[in-house]
Amino acid sequence: MDQLSAGCSGEHSGPQGVSRRTVVRVALAAGALGGVGALADGPLASIAGAPAPSAGAAPVGDVLVVISLRGGFDGLSAVVPAADPDYARHRPTVGIPAGHLLAGDDRFGLHPALESLHPFWRNGMLGAVHAVGQVNPSRSHFSAMAELHRAAPGSALRTGWIDRLLQLSASTSAFRATQVGDIGLLGSLSGPAPELVMSSVDDFTLSGAWNDTEYRRWSTALSAMHRRTPLTQVTPAHNALAAVATTTRLKAAGYTPAHGATYPSGDLGTSLRDLARLIKAGVGLRVGCVDHGDWDVHADMGTVASGRQRDQLVELARALAAFATDLGPLMSSVIVVTLSEFGRRVAENGSGGTDHGLGNAVLLLGGGVVGGRVHGRWPGLADRHLVDGDLAATTDYRVILREILTQRCLVANPQSIFPGLAGTALGVVRPRA
Amino acid sequence: MAVSRGAASTTSAAAATRHLLLRTTYGLTPELVRTVTPARRSAWLASQLRPASVPDPVADVVLRRLPRLALSTPTLRAQVKAGTLDSWDVMMDLCAATIARGLWSTRQLFEVMVELWSNHLNITCPSSEVWDNRHRYDADVIRRHALGRYRDLLYAAVVHPAMLSYLNNTSSTKQNPNENLGREVLELHTVGVDGGYTERDVKASALILTGLSTDWRTGAFVYRPGDHHVGRVSVMGFRHANSSADGRAVVSAYLGYLATHPATAQRVCRRLAVRFVGDDPPKALVDRLARTYVKGGTAIAPVLAQLFASPEFAASAGAKIRTPYESMLATVRALGIQPPTSGVTPLRELYWAISTVGQVPLGWPQPDGYPDVAAAWQSAGGTLARWNMNNNLANNWWPTGFRRPALTTFLPKPLPATYGALVDAVAVRLRQFGLSTPEREAICGFFGARPTTRLRTSSEILTWRLGQLIALLLDAPSHGRR
Numbered sequence: 001m002d003q004l005s006a007g008c009s010g011e012h013s014g015p016q017g018v019s020r021r022t023v024v025r026v027a028l029a030a031g032a033l034g035g036v037g038a039l040a041d042g043p044l045a046s047i048a049g050a051p052a053p054s055a056g057a058a059p060v061g062d063v064l065v066v067i068s069l070r071g072g073f074d075g076l077s078a079v080v081p082a083a084d085p086d087y088a089r090h091r092p093t094v095g096i097p098a099g100h101l102l103a104g105d106d107r108f109g110l111h112p113a114l115e116s117l118h119p120f121w122r123n124g125m126l127g128a129v130h131a132v133g134q135v136n137p138s139r140s141h142f143s144a145m146a147e148l149h150r151a152a153p154g155s156a157l158r159t160g161w162i163d164r165l166l167q168l169s170a171s172t173s174a175f176r177a178t179q180v181g182d183i184g185l186l187g188s189l190s191g192p193a194p195e196l197v198m199s200s201v202d203d204f205t206l207s208g209a210w211n212d213t214e215y216r217r218w219s220t221a222l223s224a225m226h227r228r229t230p231l232t233q234v235t236p237a238h239n240a241l242a243a244v245a246t247t248t249r250l251k252a253a254g255y256t257p258a259h260g261a262t263y264p265s266g267d268l269g270t271s272l273r274d275l276a277r278l279i280k281a282g283v284g285l286r287v288g289c290v291d292h293g294d295w296d297v298h299a300d301m302g303t304v305a306s307g308r309q310r311d312q313l314v315e316l317a318r319a320l321a322a323f324a325t326d327l328g329p330l331m332s333s334v335i336v337v338t339l340s341e342f343g344r345r346v347a348e349n350g351s352g353g354t355d356h357g358l359g360n361a362v363l364l365l366g367g368g369v370v371g372g373r374v375h376g377r378w379p380g381l382a383d384r385h386l387v388d389g390d391l392a393a394t395t396d397y398r399v400i401l402r403e404i405l406t407q408r409c410l411v412a413n414p415q416s417i418f419p420g421l422a423g424t425a426l427g428v429v430r431p432r433a
Numbered sequence: 434m435a436v437s438r439g440a441a442s443t444t445s446a447a448a449a450t451r452h453l454l455l456r457t458t459y460g461l462t463p464e465l466v467r468t469v470t471p472a473r474r475s476a477w478l479a480s481q482l483r484p485a486s487v488p489d490p491v492a493d494v495v496l497r498r499l500p501r502l503a504l505s506t507p508t509l510r511a512q513v514k515a516g517t518l519d520s521w522d523v524m525m526d527l528c529a530a531t532i533a534r535g536l537w538s539t540r541q542l543f544e545v546m547v548e549l550w551s552n553h554l555n556i557t558c559p560s561s562e563v564w565d566n567r568h569r570y571d572a573d574v575i576r577r578h579a580l581g582r583y584r585d586l587l588y589a590a591v592v593h594p595a596m597l598s599y600l601n602n603t604s605s606t607k608q609n610p611n612e613n614l615g616r617e618v619l620e621l622h623t624v625g626v627d628g629g630y631t632e633r634d635v636k637a638s639a640l641i642l643t644g645l646s647t648d649w650r651t652g653a654f655v656y657r658p659g660d661h662h663v664g665r666v667s668v669m670g671f672r673h674a675n676s677s678a679d680g681r682a683v684v685s686a687y688l689g690y691l692a693t694h695p696a697t698a699q700r701v702c703r704r705l706a707v708r709f710v711g712d713d714p715p716k717a718l719v720d721r722l723a724r725t726y727v728k729g730g731t732a733i734a735p736v737l738a739q740l741f742a743s744p745e746f747a748a749s750a751g752a753k754i755r756t757p758y759e760s761m762l763a764t765v766r767a768l769g770i771q772p773p774t775s776g777v778t779p780l781r782e783l784y785w786a787i788s789t790v791g792q793v794p795l796g797w798p799q800p801d802g803y804p805d806v807a808a809a810w811q812s813a814g815g816t817l818a819r820w821n822m823n824n825n826l827a828n829n830w831w832p833t834g835f836r837r838p839a840l841t842t843f844l845p846k847p848l849p850a851t852y853g854a855l856v857d858a859v860a861v862r863l864r865q866f867g868l869s870t871p872e873r874e875a876i877c878g879f880f881g882a883r884p885t886t887r888l889r890t891s892s893e894i895l896t897w898r899l900g901q902l903i904a905l906l907l908d909a910p911s912h913g914r915r
Contacts, residue, residue, distance in 0.1 A: 146799060206821065208824050221905060240820070
């Protein structure tokens with residue numbers, strides 16, 4: 001961890017703050033880089049073992065994978081409050097009948113569509129936190145998503161929380177924060193710290209580089225033409241060339257998931273497969289981000305046996321299970337967290353769907369997770385406990401993230417990431433040994 | 434001696450003119466360089482500051498193909514209700530129009546300023562809250578006042594239905610004030626986060642703005658006296674009895690006060706200096722501009738005139754990095770790409786092409802607008818996408834459908850004897866300026882040559898690899914600066 005941490009909140013709010021602080025860090029990064037080859041070489045040589053620490057970095061913790069479930073994930077269908085007597089009353093048609101649930105803990109059961117994840121629940125790698133939300137909730141997707149990613153309610157910060165995390169990192173790897181998928185840059189990554197956004201590993205290629213010879217032709221020329229150029233142009237160019245050198249080699253090598261893992265078709269499986277591939281390649285990935293939607297099911301959720309809700313949960317479960325299976329023992333140093341801008345209304349609506357709500361379930365997957373149980377204080381679904389018809393949020397999602405960052409990702413001082421955050425850790429993870 | 438001094442000053446006058454054009458346009462074109470000579474530099478700048486005096490034939494033609502931008506909000510609502518339009522259509526029309534004007538308008542400085550204010554007073558486009566009025570905001574607020582007085586621009590922006598909707602003032606009442614707009618007016622639109630206001634000021638700011646709303650049926654502006662907080666207010670030294678249920682007078686007085694506040698003068702002038710001079714512009718320059726801003730009653734054109742005449746501006750050549758969006762527009766302009774013979778389909782494709790480099794016009798998803806400093810645009814993925822788009826555009830792979838000259842028109846006649854001379858000549862014909870030594874060597878190296886290598890008419894660089902040469906010239910870092 002270097003000392004170029006975020007200062008006062010005002011520093012982030014305008015271009016002036018961006019320029020002053022970042023130029024210093026970019027200069028350091030470029031100095032450590034020393035040329036295109038520094039990042040391009042080596043990654044494939046260190047496949048074995050845990051993810052390779054990036055050059056010059058202090059001990060690294062878990063790789064953090066954040067899955068944004070866009071549109072408002074229905075935590076009440078995924079992690080079902082089976083012991084709450086009001087659940088079935090609120091959801092007479094779209095509720096999941098108790099008899100169909102997979103065993104969760106003494107209060108909750110899991111939607112049967114999560115079957116492929118159930119082994120990880122049973123062996124303690126998968127856990128959940130329920131009744132999670134934001135402190136200044138909004139029922140607007142746009143506002144709630146912006147706030148979810150900013151994660152600094154009541155402050156003037158304009159950056160995303162992962163960007164603020166990266167500002168604390170000494171890693172110079174182009175892959176240190178990588179977003180995979182076709183959606184634009186996620187708000188959590190927005191800010192001065194560089195990140196990598198790719199639609200997929202195999203698509204992250206240089207146009208015109210259709211074989212080795214042409215690849216070398218382009219990459220050599222692009223690198224050479226940036227000699228004697230300002231750092232603000234050299235750094236992104238070198239990072240791009242370093243990243244594309246790696247993806248080009250990964251693409252040529254092909255990829256077969258390990259341990260018989262089978263990813264489902266669709267964007268989530270494809271993106272998680274690529275993140276597993278990058279983690280195994282030891283390219284210095286510290287944070288992986290995937291956005292997966294659309295969970296905004298206002299109508300026709302379907303039943304426990306069929307329909308949109310079930311299909312989406314099946315895909316989510318298969319993708320996560322494949323990821324964990326593929327990484328195998330490496331999961332001891334990987335932690336996956338799912339987040340969504342809000343939960344859904346407790347009572348179903350007249351169209352067999354649910355409207356925008358508040359409290360939600362967060363899923364946690366990884367070797368460090370205290371799994372097999374549902375964390376958090378359950379506020380209950382009796383009418384008097386609801387907030388405007390919504391599940392109350394008893395846990396600020398940032399409390400979970402802060403615990404993960406400090407206990408698993410070895411972030412010593414998370415204050416600049418989540419300024420002014422109160423609350424005590426729930427014990428959702430074990431401290432990293 | 435006299436001769437060489439004369440030659441040097443001619444060169445520096447040409448360089449100064451090129452510098453001005455690079456900063457005030459979306460990229461050099463042969464026509465700009467031909468018409469804006471050092472002798473005509475002042476007259477050109479003066480006319481750019483009075484854009485209504487500049488004929489704009491090409492942009493006019495394209496804009497006529499986007500007639501829905503002229504729809505009023507109530508008419509647009511009616512058409513969407515009738516099912517003849519989708520609600521996002523006109524927002525996407527505005528994005529296409531913004532690109533078209535950046536590419537082909539002769540009022541280049543005006544377009545640059547429209548972009549600057551659109552960021553300073555950002556309303557994300559497209560976004561669901563403003564589907565019926567974002568195009569009116571562009572026309573009636575930003576474009577109307579872009580080179581007028583900032584206090585008029587600020588007032589028009591804050592009371593516009595688009596801003597009132599975007600920052601939740603439509604649901605702000607004296608009983609339940611929503612502080613979103615009241616806060617952003619201080620933090621973003623005027624004095625800035627370090628401007629010296631307190632949370633009490635923010636609350637008062639929000640109360641002053643209560644009553645500014647929209648008609649939920651037509652979407653038109655409406656004032657709701659019943660929602661307006663009445664009673665004495667004070668914000669950062671602004672005091673008002675605010676005794677009338679119609680609070681429009683206090684809004685006008687408040688915004689006028691904020692527009693002329695010294696912290697606003699600093700903030701607005703610094704933004705101009707960041708756009709036109711440097712990422713961390715000299716404070717002395719900003720101070721001088723701020724004095725002109727206040728003295729001129731927040732008039733924008735005199736501030737710009739002073740900025741472009743300043744030694745700090747003259748000394749800043751090459752110091753700004755193009756944003757990804759600008760970079761794409763500069764590439765399209767360099768390639769001589771012209772509007773399609775009919776319709777705007779290629780423009781809509783170009784919007785998606787631009788999205789790959791990470792910066793669509795008007796698209797910043799937060800109220801603070803796109804940053805305009807190099808440090809904010811360090812994305813490796815965006816850089817790769819820019820190189821790939823240069824290759825796509827140079828070779829006419831995507832988007833297609835524009836009118837454009839054949840690549841061979843960029844070849845000099847007669848052909849030079851060496852690779853180095855050829856690469857230099859094509860660079861100048863394409864981008865209106867030459868290459869650095871590393872760029873020249875690197876590009877010659879791409880073709881397996883050195884700058885001194887003799888050129889043959891059968892060389893690949895002249896035939897099937899010509900598009901690659903053009904792409905490389907657009908990838909060169911010298912094309913990435915403004």
